[in-house]
Amino acid sequence: MSAASQEETEQYLREGSGPLADLALTLPIFVVYHLGVVWMDVQNAADVVTRELKGLASSSLITYSGLTVAIGAIFTGILLVLGRGHTLRWQRFALVALEGVLYAVAMRLVASYLVGKVHLDAGLQTEAGPSFFTAIVLSLGAGLYEEIAFRVGLYGVGRRLVLAMMPEALPSQKLLASLGWAAACAAVFSGWHYFGQFGEPFELRSFLFRWVCGLVFTTIYVFRGFAPVVWTHALYDIWVLAF
Numbered sequence: 001m002s003a004a005s006q007e008e009t010e011q012y013l014r015e016g017s018g019p020l021a022d023l024a025l026t027l028p029i030f031v032v033y034h035l036g037v038v039w040m041d042v043q044n045a046a047d048v049v050t051r052e053l054k055g056l057a058s059s060s061l062i063t064y065s066g067l068t069v070a071i072g073a074i075f076t077g078i079l080l081v082l083g084r085g086h087t088l089r090w091q092r093f094a095l096v097a098l099e100g101v102l103y104a105v106a107m108r109l110v111a112s113y114l115v116g117k118v119h120l121d122a123g124l125q126t127e128a129g130p131s132f133f134t135a136i137v138l139s140l141g142a143g144l145y146e147e148i149a150f151r152v153g154l155y156g157v158g159r160r161l162v163l164a165m166m167p168e169a170l171p172s173q174k175l176l177a178s179l180g181w182a183a184a185c186a187a188v189f190s191g192w193h194y195f196g197q198f199g200e201p202f203e204l205r206s207f208l209f210r211w212v213c214g215l216v217f218t219t220i221y222v223f224r225g226f227a228p229v230v231w232t233h234a235l236y237d238i239w240v241l242a243f
Contacts, residue, residue, distance in 0.1 A: 018225070024079055024087035025096050025227035027072055029140050029234055034068040036137035044141035045196045046149040100231030103220055104239060107232070111212040115205060135241035143234025146189070150214070151221040151229055155185040186214030 034050060037043045038061060043050050057063035079087060086092075130138060159181050163174055190210035194202050213236075220229040 020079060020082065020084045021087045021092075022226040022230075023075055024084065025092060026144060026230050027075055028093065029144050029230060031068060031072040033137060033140035033144060035065060036133070037141060038064050040134055040137060042134070042138070044138060044145050045192075046145035047141050048145070096227055096231050097235070099224070099228050100235045103216070103228070103232040104236035107213055107216040107236065108239075110216060111209050114212050115209050130241060132242050136238060139237035139241055140234050142237050143230045143232075146192070147217070147221070147226065147230045147233055150185060150189045150192075151217060152226060154188060155182060155218055155221070158185065182215060182218045186211050186218060189214035189217070 034053065037047070037050055038054070053064055053067055057067055076088065079085060159178055162177055162181050163169075166174060166177060169177070190207050190213075193206075193210055194200055200206065217229050217233060220232055
């Protein structure tokens with residue numbers, strides 16, 4: 001590893017995640033997903049942006065694509081103006097993608113092991129999944145929008161509200177409340193997958209598997225931040241749906 005690459009790696013690990021870094025590192029997922037989803041009859045159920053963009057574009061594919069690219073360009077410009085151009089270096093994207101791959105593999109192993117311990121086969125294969133292109137696009141949308149909905153919104157904001165209602169609680173009580181809220185959010189996240197166009201028939205084994213995955217996603221979000229969990233989720237879904 002060159003000195004520059006080593007310095008970039010150390011800086012990435014040292015700085016961790018933050019709003020501007022998360023914005024930079026998730027921009028490719030946002031742009032590729034929105035350029036791809038417009039060609040499909042479906043979109044991720046947690047996606048609240050595509051419909052608005054289509055409305056602004058008056059259903060014109062060229063205008064829609066231009067708006068998507070423009071949003072990415074505006075965010076890039078903001079980062080450069082704020083002196084955060086280093087968050088757009090290719091090494092950063094390589095590092096967060098590698099981190100996502102490692103977490104995705106670890107999560108699959110942990111979830112399979114724990115579900116196996118209660119004598120249930122994870123068995124998440126479906127008979128007729130989406131096409132390769134659809135799987136890639138939907139995976140990117142799931143990684144971005146489901147993490148916004150479930151980790152940032154449901155868990156992150158919800159945890160703040162729960163703790164705000166416990167002003168006199170001891171640190172240990174707040175920790176237990178946070179863990180309980182994380183478990184509840186993971187259950188909601190798991191149940192989410194049984195609704196919508198690609199929803200599956202409910203099975204306890206797949207529900208428990210995804211519940212464990214939800215807990216792992218929350219752990220990544222708490223300790224590593226938003227961008228790493230988005231990449232982990234997207235890459236894991238690509239692994240499962242496209243290959």
